[in-house]
Amino acid sequence: MSHNIPLVIGIAGGSGSGKTTVAQEILNRVGADKIAYLQHDSYYKDLTGLPPILRRDVNFDHPYSLETELLIKHVESLRDLQPVEVPIYDFSTDSRTGKTFTVAPRGVIIVEGVLIFVEPELRKLFDVKIFVDADADVRFIRRLRRDISERGRTTESVIKQYEATVRPMHLEFVEPSKRYADVIIPEGGHNKAALDMVVARIETLLQ
Numbered sequence: 001m002s003h004n005i006p007l008v009i010g011i012a013g014g015s016g017s018g019k020t021t022v023a024q025e026i027l028n029r030v031g032a033d034k035i036a037y038l039q040h041d042s043y044y045k046d047l048t049g050l051p052p053i054l055r056r057d058v059n060f061d062h063p064y065s066l067e068t069e070l071l072i073k074h075v076e077s078l079r080d081l082q083p084v085e086v087p088i089y090d091f092s093t094d095s096r097t098g099k100t101f102t103v104a105p106r107g108v109i110i111v112e113g114v115l116i117f118v119e120p121e122l123r124k125l126f127d128v129k130i131f132v133d134a135d136a137d138v139r140f141i142r143r144l145r146r147d148i149s150e151r152g153r154t155t156e157s158v159i160k161q162y163e164a165t166v167r168p169m170h171l172e173f174v175e176p177s178k179r180y181a182d183v184i185i186p187e188g189g190h191n192k193a194a195l196d197m198v199v200a201r202i203e204t205l206l207q
Contacts, residue, residue: 018188040113
């Protein structure tokens with residue numbers, strides 16, 4: 001790998017597995033000034049024009065709910081050392097705000113998301129693929145807390161979505177994508193030994 005080409009790291013795992021914690025730990029330890037950070041959640045399709053009655057039936061845990069093509073373009077642009085404008089998504093209204101934020105190219109690109117190893121065209125862009133693993137009950141509890149505190153959801157709506165789409169889509173798409181990982185980190189950001197090895201490897205590749 002040429003030292004002029006950014007290192008692209010994919011961090012996948014089930015909802016609530018600790019992917020963001022792992023990504024933040026890498027950002028803190030390697031240095032945020034060296035990393036361009038993209039989250040697949042920013043690329044949910046805009047449902048503004050969809051009637052509320054139809055919006056309720058959208059499966060947000062299926063790959064089709066995300067505009068992965070745009071994420072692929074953004075990763076390619078960052079690899080070409082070009083900045084990108086990432087959409088800002090409002091989870092309380094299931095729509096894009098119309099605003100964006102700029103991500104500048106860096107020596108490392110981290111892409112984090114539940115379904116990023118499912119898409120072959122996106123997967124082939126990753127130099128390092130990390131899968132963050134956690135037990136199903138732990139993942140559900142974390143998702144419940146996050147969706148209530150950060151996304152304006154009710155307990156009942158989180159449970160209903162988990163049973164209807166989150167769990168089935170995890171079994172159909174997320175769990176099978178684990179086989180593409182170079183590294184599997186059990187217990188997410190709490191696994192200090194695994195994080196030490198990952199960070200050391202990233203720093204070695206940067207050097």
